[in-house]
Amino acid sequence: MIFPDLMEHFYKVHVEPIIWAMLLMMIGFLVARLVSTSLVKSMIKHLTPQQSMLLKRIVFYLIVALFAASAVQELGFQIGAFLGAAGILTVAIGIASQTSMSNIISGVFMIGEKPFEVGHTVRVGDTQGEILSIDLLSVKIRTPDNTMVRIPNETLIKSSIINLSSFPIRRIDLKIGVAYKEDLERVKQVLFDVAYKNPLSLIEPKPSFLILGFGESAVDLQFSVWGSRPHFYELKNTIQVEIKKAFEEMGIEMPFPSRTLYTSAGINVLPTKLTSS
């Protein structure tokens, strides 16, 4: 009965630890998932989406690491020596992966600084979108046309970030040109009436009216109204439609760019003729 003994020995020495280690890892993943999810669920009222995501990941990886250490020990490795080797390995990997380390450190700084949170809308360079996740290496942004942009933390920490969700109200600056013949006081009054009638345009802070200058074809104006963040784009659309309608009703002309051509004689306007085609 040599073979069964050998088989039993082989099973006990080699197969059993591997099965135990695999079992431990599986249990570890399950426990980590269960604990991290239920912990975040129980604390969801007290945490921001960003904090809950971070807490979930830390708890998950901590539990998995503990079970992994037990699994390694089960396989017969000395955990102390293993960690020592892992330390040396970490230094080697660290040197070889400077970019990743830079991203990780940038990520840690950014989490501490909190220039934005998950769910905020930001603009970085030409990219604008909603923050989906803030990870150790990168930040993931969903753009309005539903594409995902991954921006490395190192890039973010060096860039100017415009956070469009920081404050609850925002200003819309509308550039408007009116004909030179128009009475600007009347134009101002019409604009203020339009803003007052639009319920999404805030009464306070008051709208503002600014004459930017005398343009090539029109007097250039800036009319600024304030709106709440959730209704920002709705206000931007409705108020421009209403301004155009009000100008048409009041007979206020919004001229488009036009040029008058003169002949080289200097005084005569170049003759033009309209044809039906």
Place this chain on the structure above:
Amino acid sequence: MKKKPTKWWGTFHFEERQQLYWELGPLLLGIKRLSHEWHVANDTQKNDLENSSLKIASETSPTFTKETSRHNRYFFHKTEPSLHLIPTLADRSQVSRAETPFYLPVDEHVTIYVSSPVWVRIEVGDKRLMLDEIPSLRLSDTWYGPNTREGELCYSSPTFCRTSLAELPFRPHRVISPIIIQNHSKQPLLIEQLSLPLPFLSIYADMNGNLWTEEILVKNEPHHKNTIRQGKGAPSIVPSAALVNHARLHLKAHNFMTLFYSLLTD
């Protein structure tokens, strides 16, 4: 009160395929019951502050404007015949801007009446499932706070700050809040606007069907310290008024003081 209003809220019985209409100030409301669904249509097209028309459970349809009306359908396994209309206050505070700012001299006190548009909550069945909440008037939004970073989004409404009950116009879609202001400071108090924390106020109805909130007492003390108290129950001017709807939110005493601290701005 110039006219006697009528009670427009309560429980209404709907037969299958029956449709009824309400006109409540500027709000047009139409409700229809089918065997498996409720239809609710509303229109505040006119959005007219002074409109005080009132029609209750009429079978004649008013003219809804296609562009401004909203039509919703609510599906049920089987609809029940009862429908409840409940007067409710707005979901945000209201900043009432005095048409003409006024002063309150030292050691004087005054009661002013400020009104706010009622919201109509629609519930159906014995379980009182909520279908919708509709404002009778869409007020403009405004920001109320020390700067553009801190504060809260409120509704804005002009107010005449009427001091005499006889001057109050009949408007069935408005809820009146009596505010008693006492100036105990050493300077006249200039009042330009008042912030009414509507989500924290309840609605009471008097014998005539006028709607009221609790009284609010504001004491302006020296060094710009205000103490504010919310009255309990119906206002003293209509002590027999009955509770129609509870406040949306309830505050602890400490929070209440914090909230009302900014009720007055001068």
